[in-house]
Amino acid sequence: MRRINEDSMDDFKGLRITQLDTDDEDDEAATEPISIDEFDDYDDEEDDEDDEDCEPVMLGFVESPKFTWSSLRQLFPNLAGGVPAWLDPVNLPSGKSILCDLCEEPLQFVLQLYAPLTEKESAFHRTLFLFMCPSMSCLLRDQHEQWKRTPEKAMRSAKVFRCQLPRVNPFYSSEAPKQDGTDKPLSHGAPLCTWCGTWKGDKVCSGCKNARYCSPKHQVLHWRLGHKTECQQLRAVIETSDSSPVNNGVSLTQKQKVASKSLWKEFVLINEDESEYDTEMSENDEVAKPLVSKREVNDQMKSLMNDFEGDADKKSFVNFQQRVAKAPEQVLRYCRSSGSKPLWPIASGRVSKSEIPNCKSCGGPLCFEFQVMPQLLFFFGGKNDKESLDWATIVVYTCENSCESSLSYKEEFVWVQLHSQTT
Numbered sequence: 001m002r003r004i005n006e007d008s009m010d011d012f013k014g015l016r017i018t019q020l021d022t023d024d025e026d027d028e029a030a031t032e033p034i035s036i037d038e039f040d041d042y043d044d045e046e047d048d049e050d051d052e053d054c055e056p057v058m059l060g061f062v063e064s065p066k067f068t069w070s071s072l073r074q075l076f077p078n079l080a081g082g083v084p085a086w087l088d089p090v091n092l093p094s095g096k097s098i099l100c101d102l103c104e105e106p107l108q109f110v111l112q113l114y115a116p117l118t119e120k121e122s123a124f125h126r127t128l129f130l131f132m133c134p135s136m137s138c139l140l141r142d143q144h145e146q147w148k149r150t151p152e153k154a155m156r157s158a159k160v161f162r163c164q165l166p167r168v169n170p171f172y173s174s175e176a177p178k179q180d181g182t183d184k185p186l187s188h189g190a191p192l193c194t195w196c197g198t199w200k201g202d203k204v205c206s207g208c209k210n211a212r213y214c215s216p217k218h219q220v221l222h223w224r225l226g227h228k229t230e231c232q233q234l235r236a237v238i239e240t241s242d243s244s245p246v247n248n249g250v251s252l253t254q255k256q257k258v259a260s261k262s263l264w265k266e267f268v269l270i271n272e273d274e275s276e277y278d279t280e281m282s283e284n285d286e287v288a289k290p291l292v293s294k295r296e297v298n299d300q301m302k303s304l305m306n307d308f309e310g311d312a313d314k315k316s317f318v319n320f321q322q323r324v325a326k327a328p329e330q331v332l333r334y335c336r337s338s339g340s341k342p343l344w345p346i347a348s349g350r351v352s353k354s355e356i357p358n359c360k361s362c363g364g365p366l367c368f369e370f371q372v373m374p375q376l377l378f379f380f381g382g383k384n385d386k387e388s389l390d391w392a393t394i395v396v397y398t399c400e401n402s403c404e405s406s407l408s409y410k411e412e413f414v415w416v417q418l419h420s421q422t423t
C-alpha cells in the first residue's frame, strides 16, 4: 500500500491535470483545473488489492477558497455553497426549472462538479450543478413525489443540471487557465439576480434601473431587507451625475456581490482517490485537512444511527459507516462508470433500476455519477431541528451518453434518500 508522503500531500490540496494539459507541455500540474475523471487512469498504476469488487471512487472534500478568483467560472471550479460558476454563462436555466416545484421559491445552489469526458469532444468541458430548496418540508413532499410511478411529472425540490462545451466555444479560451488570477473568460455572462447571485436577473428594479432579479420573490425580499433605502440613494446618484447606473458592469475577474445572507457557506471542493485512505486511520489523520475533528463528524453519524428502526437499515448503515470512516470528512463520492453504484446509508428508500427514468433529452439510459453525503450539511452549518434540511444521501444519475441538445442546461435525475422514510 502506498504511504502518503509530503509530496503527494501537496497534490491533494492542489489541482489535477486534465486533457487541457495534453498540448500544453511545460505548465506544472498545479496550474491545471481539477478533473474528476482522473481516477480512470489512476486505476492502472495503483496496486491496491483491498477493494477488488469496487469501482474506484473519487472522494470530495470542502476547503475554504484560497483566492478570491478560485471560484470564477473561467477556472472550471468544483464548488459547494455560495453561488454557482455557470459554465455556459449566457443560456442559463430559466422559467419554472429554477424554482422548487413545491413552494415555487427559486432553488438554492448546493454544489457543482467539473467532470469533463475525455472521450467526447462535445464534453471537453462538462459541469454538473445541484440545486435544492432549503425547506425540509418541501424535501419531504419531494420524497412522496419520488415514489410516484410517473417520474417525468414529478414535483421536485432538488434538481441537477448538466452543461457541456467543446474545447472551442464562445466563452473560454481553448488554452488551459493559468490559475494565477489573470485568467479571463472571453465575454460577460448574463446579468445575475442581485439578491441570490445564482439565477439570471432579467427583471430590473423600476426605481434604480440597476438591481436585477430572477423572480418577484427575490425582489420583494431584497426590498424588505435593505434595497428600499439603497434604491433611493442609487436614484439620487443617477439623477445628479447623469451617468449610467453605478456598478452595472461586473468585472471579468471578480464575482458579483450577492445581497442574500442565506446562501450556504462557500467552499471549493478538492478531490482524492478513496484508495489513498486504505491505510490505517492513524497514518491518515491529516490527509484531508479536516475543518472539523473526526470526533465531531462521528458524533453526528452516531446520532443518525438512532433514527433507524429495521435491522436491514442498521446493517446497511454499519457497512456505510465503515466505508465512510476511511475519510469521515468526505462530502462527495464520485464514480462515473457503467458498473458503479452509490453507497446507500439505509437499505430502505433506495432507488431501484426500474425507478430510474430515461434521459429527458435523448431517451437513453442514465448511469450513476455521484452522491452527496450528509456531512456537507455539517459544513454548511445546518441546525439540528426538525425544520432544517437533512438527508441521508443525494444520488445523481446522468445521461450515460452525455447527450447534446439545444438546451444548454439539461436536467438530470436526482434521488434523495432521507434518514427516515416515514411521513
Ligand SMILES: [Zn+2]
Pocket: 100, 101, 102, 103, 104, 105, 133, 134, 135, 138, 157
Ligand atoms: Zn420549496
Ligand SMILES: [Zn+2]
Pocket: 106, 193, 194, 195, 196, 197, 198, 199, 213, 214, 215, 218
Ligand atoms: Zn434571485
Ligand SMILES: [Zn+2]
Pocket: 205, 206, 207, 208, 209, 210, 211, 227, 230, 231
Ligand atoms: Zn432599485
Ligand SMILES: [Zn+2]
Pocket: 359, 360, 361, 362, 363, 364, 399, 400, 401, 402, 403, 404
Ligand atoms: Zn441523454
